[in-house]
Amino acid sequence: MSANVKENIAKENYAFTLDFKVRDYECDIQGIVNNSVYQNYLEHTRHEFLAARGLNFAELSRRNINLVVTRVEIDYRTPLMSADTFWVGLSLERKSKIRGAFRQDIIRDRDQKTICNAIVHWASINEKLKPIYCPEIDDLC
Amino acid sequence: MSANVKENIAKENYAFTLDFKVRDYECDIQGIVNNSVYQNYLEHTRHEFLAARGLNFAELSRRNINLVVTRVEIDYRTPLMSADTFWVGLSLERKSKIRGAFRQDIIRDRDQKTICNAIVHWASINEKLKPIYCPEIDDLC
Amino acid sequence: MSANVKENIAKENYAFTLDFKVRDYECDIQGIVNNSVYQNYLEHTRHEFLAARGLNFAELSRRNINLVVTRVEIDYRTPLMSADTFWVGLSLERKSKIRGAFRQDIIRDRDQKTICNAIVHWASINEKLKPIYCPEIDDLC
Amino acid sequence: MSANVKENIAKENYAFTLDFKVRDYECDIQGIVNNSVYQNYLEHTRHEFLAARGLNFAELSRRNINLVVTRVEIDYRTPLMSADTFWVGLSLERKSKIRGAFRQDIIRDRDQKTICNAIVHWASINEKLKPIYCPEIDDLC
Numbered sequence: 001m002s003a004n005v006k007e008n009i010a011k012e013n014y015a016f017t018l019d020f021k022v023r024d025y026e027c028d029i030q031g032i033v034n035n036s037v038y039q040n041y042l043e044h045t046r047h048e049f050l051a052a053r054g055l056n057f058a059e060l061s062r063r064n065i066n067l068v069v070t071r072v073e074i075d076y077r078t079p080l081m082s083a084d085t086f087w088v089g090l091s092l093e094r095k096s097k098i099r100g101a102f103r104q105d106i107i108r109d110r111d112q113k114t115i116c117n118a119i120v121h122w123a124s125i126n127e128k129l130k131p132i133y134c135p136e137i138d139d140l141c
Numbered sequence: 142m143s144a145n146v147k148e149n150i151a152k153e154n155y156a157f158t159l160d161f162k163v164r165d166y167e168c169d170i171q172g173i174v175n176n177s178v179y180q181n182y183l184e185h186t187r188h189e190f191l192a193a194r195g196l197n198f199a200e201l202s203r204r205n206i207n208l209v210v211t212r213v214e215i216d217y218r219t220p221l222m223s224a225d226t227f228w229v230g231l232s233l234e235r236k237s238k239i240r241g242a243f244r245q246d247i248i249r250d251r252d253q254k255t256i257c258n259a260i261v262h263w264a265s266i267n268e269k270l271k272p273i274y275c276p277e278i279d280d281l282c
Numbered sequence: 283m284s285a286n287v288k289e290n291i292a293k294e295n296y297a298f299t300l301d302f303k304v305r306d307y308e309c310d311i312q313g314i315v316n317n318s319v320y321q322n323y324l325e326h327t328r329h330e331f332l333a334a335r336g337l338n339f340a341e342l343s344r345r346n347i348n349l350v351v352t353r354v355e356i357d358y359r360t361p362l363m364s365a366d367t368f369w370v371g372l373s374l375e376r377k378s379k380i381r382g383a384f385r386q387d388i389i390r391d392r393d394q395k396t397i398c399n400a401i402v403h404w405a406s407i408n409e410k411l412k413p414i415y416c417p418e419i420d421d422l423c
Numbered sequence: 424m425s426a427n428v429k430e431n432i433a434k435e436n437y438a439f440t441l442d443f444k445v446r447d448y449e450c451d452i453q454g455i456v457n458n459s460v461y462q463n464y465l466e467h468t469r470h471e472f473l474a475a476r477g478l479n480f481a482e483l484s485r486r487n488i489n490l491v492v493t494r495v496e497i498d499y500r501t502p503l504m505s506a507d508t509f510w511v512g513l514s515l516e517r518k519s520k521i522r523g524a525f526r527q528d529i530i531r532d533r534d535q536k537t538i539c540n541a542i543v544h545w546a547s548i549n550e551k552l553k554p555i556y557c558p559e560i561d562d563l564c
Binding site for chain 3: 452453457458459460462463466480481484489491492493494495496497498499501502552
Binding site for chain 1: 306310364
């Protein structure tokens with residue numbers, strides 16, 4: 001692996017990173033983390049990022065401001081297994097006042113392998129599923 | 142909604158369909174089904190489709206033939222809520238002897254609304270994560 | 283197994299029963315359904331029972347009447363595996379106007395084996411976690 | 424709360440403890456952690472405890488030595504909510520060469536409140552679900 005590639009997956013290249021360890025109940029019959037669980041890791045990282053920016057997802061939800069995912073694209077490169085430790089890196093792409101996207105990569109600690117790359121598109125909507133602007137979201141840029 | 146559109150989401154236009162009902166533990170703080178859970182619905186539908194074609198996912202896994210998802214794209218249109226009943230439709234796209242894709246749509250019963258559209262790319266790999274051909278997969282076309 | 287025992291696990295001996303099929307994502311590294319998932323089956327059965335009695339769990343929750351589980355006891359007899367179909371039977375035990383218990387058994391279809399026996403104690407509480415009586419709960423007896 | 428009670432829930436009174444933070448996808452419609460999720464926390468703590476003692480749960484499973492849960496009793500005292508941090512404490516009770524029990528308590532950081540108390544009974548069985556002794560388990564005492 002070249003120095004350039006390594007640089008790409010360094011933690012300092014992300015707006016936010018979070019450390020994790022695989023839990024055995026997240027693994028399936030194949031002995032690997034089930035595909036759906038990566039979305040759990042990605043979501044938890046996004047919510048921790050929001051919290052670090054002073055935005056509480058549950059609190060926003062109680063105010064009927066829902067940051068919802070409108071589209072995900074996930075490329076699964078190699079699977080995580082029992083006992084693996086890893087981190088999720090997050091970068092921001094702002095598209096409008098009520099829409100944006102997160103680029104999120106999952107990297108395994110022991111070999112710096114990319115586990116998956118994801119793009120998660122979101123929108124801010126109210127309880128009637130209509131777009132809503134809330135000034136706090138400006139903090140997402 | 143026009144007759145044409147309705148035709149597109151008719152069950153008979155899919156190679157396989159499966160009926161579901163939302164379970165409350167699948168809903169999150171926002172009162173809607175959590176994003177990751179749709180991947181559970183999609184996976185269960187694929188495995189039931191494979192079983193209907195005589196392919197047992199767990200049995201294949203024990204023989205070290207693993208059908209793994211390499212990429213998912215999911216467009217979330219409208220969320221499912223508590224007590225909703227819905228069905229998942231599945232269509233096939235074969236790309237090579239060891240790769241393919243499923244088109245999967247989730248449709249709510251009460252209003253025929255599209256909940257999400259997904260494309261799930263898969264590959265057949267062995268226990269060393271290398272591509273492997275198994276004749277049973279030919280049944281996927 | 284004697285005729286008497288068989289009689290005990292007949293569906294007609296329960297106030298409510300619900301049919302299920304194991305989904306592969308519910309199975310773990312050991313190839314069997316993960317222990318926590320049985321609680322999902324039990325909860326979904328309870329909520330479907332409540333709905334059949336005209337009680338909507340999500341709707342009650344929105345009114346700040348929360349039926350919460352205060353204690354579970356689960357005896358795991360034999361594990362469910364991929365593709366198993368089974369049913370959950372539910373019986374009621376009323377203890378007071380704001381407390382009760384469900385007896386719930388999980389039975390596998392193919393051999394009528396008891397998968398697990400559970401007692402689930404519940405209480406009715408408000409948003410401050412204080413006991414609250416709601417007349418609808420009288421329907422639980 | 425008396426000094427005595429506080430002493431009971433001090434980390435040093437347990438054979439093993441593990442720190443956690445609630446993830447939002449673990450919360451349900453009621454805005455609290457779903458009952459089944461506490462079993463995930465308890466299981467992950469047990470597996471980390473085993474690993475700390477040099478026992479790898481997944482590795483044991485591959486050798487057809489399965490440590491299975493035969494019975495759980497969980498008393499739910501107060502629910503965890505979004506953003507709560509907490510720890511799980513574990514104590515051991517050995518019953519025989521192939522059976523034992525874990526006492527596990529979940530304690531919230533911010534107020535030292537007991538979230539739940541659990542007793543988890545286990546047995547060591549082989550792939551035919553028959554009791555099996557493995558010397559490594561002696562390390563559990």
